[in-house]
Amino acid sequence: MSFSIPTFPQQRRIVTSTAGLVTLLLLFYSYYSYAWSHPKTNLQWIPTSTTPSLIPRKIWQVLLPMPGTVHAKGLADAQARSWLLMNPDHTFTRLSTDGAEDFLRQHYPETPAYLDTFRGLPNPALQSDFLRYLVLQAEGGVYTDLDTNALQPIGSWIPEEHRSRAKVLVGIEWDQRDEKDLWGIFAYPVQFQQWTLAATPHHPILEDLVHHVLDSFHNLTEFYNTPLDRLSLSDQEILMATGPGAWTGAVWRYMEKHGVTSLRQLSYLQKPTLVEDVLIYPVNAFASGQAHSGAARWFTPKEALMKHNFKGSWRVQS
Numbered sequence: 320m321s322f323s324i325p326t327f328p329q330q331r332r333i334v335t336s337t338a339g340l341v342t343l344l345l346l347f348y349s350y351y352s353y354a355w356s357h358p359k360t361n362l363q364w365i366p367t368s369t370t371p372s373l374i375p376r377k378i379w380q381v382l383l384p385m386p387g388t389v390h391a392k393g394l395a396d397a398q399a400r401s402w403l404l405m406n407p408d409h410t411f412t413r414l415s416t417d418g419a420e421d422f423l424r425q426h427y428p429e430t431p432a433y434l435d436t437f438r439g440l441p442n443p444a445l446q447s448d449f450l451r452y453l454v455l456q457a458e459g460g461v462y463t464d465l466d467t468n469a470l471q472p473i474g475s476w477i478p479e480e481h482r483s484r485a486k487v488l489v490g491i492e493w494d495q496r497d498e499k500d501l502w503g504i505f506a507y508p509v510q511f512q513q514w515t516l517a518a519t520p521h522h523p524i525l526e527d528l529v530h531h532v533l534d535s536f537h538n539l540t541e542f543y544n545t546p547l548d549r550l551s552l553s554d555q556e557i558l559m560a561t562g563p564g565a566w567t568g569a570v571w572r573y574m575e576k577h578g579v580t581s582l583r584q585l586s587y588l589q590k591p592t593l594v595e596d597v598l599i600y601p602v603n604a605f606a607s608g609q610a611h612s613g614a615a616r617w618f619t620p621k622e623a624l625m626k627h628n629f630k631g632s633w634r635v636q637s
Contacts, residue, residue: 370482372474374517377460378402380413381450383443398468398628405469409461419450426457436533439547448561451516452528459520466628467515476517476624477598478591486596487524488517489570490605490624492563494586494612504554506564509582512605513566514627524597528569535560570597587613600624 380399403411414422423434433453440446451462461473477485492512493505518525539560540547558564571582577595579585585592588601607615607623619626 370479372477372482373484373486373519374461374473374477374488375459375519376406376409376473377458378406378409378411378473379451379454379460379462380411380465381419381447381462382413382465383416383419383446398466401469402463402467405472406474409473414450414454419446422457423450423453427453432533433529436536436547440536441548441550442552442557444557445552445561448513448557448565449529449532451513452525452532455516455518455520456522456525456529457520459518459522461515461517463516463625464514464627468626468628469624470619470626471624473517481591481593481598484593484596485598486519487522487570488598488600490515490600491585491588491602491612492606492609494588494602496586496613504558506559507567507571507582509567509585510563511567511570512627513563515605515625516566522596524569524573527572528565531565531569532561535565573597 399411399413402409412418419437420434423437427433437446437449437453440449454460455462463469476488489511491509493507493510495505495508536547536550539550539552539556543550552560559568567582571579574594574597579594585599588599590601591604592599601622602609602612602614603620603622604624606612606627607620608626608629610616615623
């Protein structure tokens with residue numbers, strides 16, 4: 320077994336020989352300590368299907384410096400441990416600012432606008448959103464925010480009957496159901512989260528989304544008559560330019576081409592459902608713990624694949 324230990328800036332070091340053995344022993348100790356202290360988290364290695372998934376076995380995270388206008392809300396490194404221990408057959412890469420720029424230069428030499436836009440974005444939340452889409456478009460795999468914990472191995476996420484077709488994994492965050500949108504922060508009656516994403520590289524949804532992000536910032540700079548690096552956007556503008564609103568829009572446009580006439584067709588979803596090659600998961604798979612949308616609020620249900628701790632570090636503070 321080998322795994323990557325990224326540092327600041329992005330580096331990969333493969334642990335081998337004596338040092339590797341010591342590291343593995345420490346990881347096993349950490350694993351059992353974590354499992355003992357978190358008996359309800361499902362932290363175990365479950366045998367996965369013999370049918371290979373189409374999703375590359377890669378895990379990505381992004382850690383960018385937070386300016387004074389954004390409150391980090393106590394983000395910790397401990398959550399990464401669950402992803403490492405639960406998925407020993409996956410590479411794990413965490414990108415800093417320098418690592419992100421190296422990645423974009425390497426993978427998009429013919430599209431300098433991606434790097435220029437990433438550098439020019441004034442808010443690390445916008446940078447993180449844009450980067451996760453570019454990373455998955457180039458290499459695929461699983462992207463997950465820093466404030467998440469793995470509950471089940473990635474290899475077990477896709478039901479057997481969908482493993483040969485599923486190329487994008489999408490989790491419902493908001494399901495309006497039969498209620499009014501009292502929250503006022505969602506763009507669609509059914510909206511998808513983007514704190515944990517999984518996809519094969521070069522999927523049309525990601526290509527569409529990247530173009531949407533570039534178009535959004537072009538329009539915003541024109542609307543406010545302000546350079547990109549001086550834009551000051553509201554939460555709603557962030558959500559629609561790069562956040563869950565943008566992600567939901569790209570998924571929706573793709574599904575609409577494949578027979579889904581309304582997002583409300585996904586309301587009250589009870590099991591993972593395949594639309595063409597997009598696997599849509601019910602709320603509890605990626606968004607348990609919420610106070611809406613029928614999510615299990617006070618306990619972690621067995622169908623939960625991961626846990627989002629809702630630190631909300633992207634929100635601009637007044």
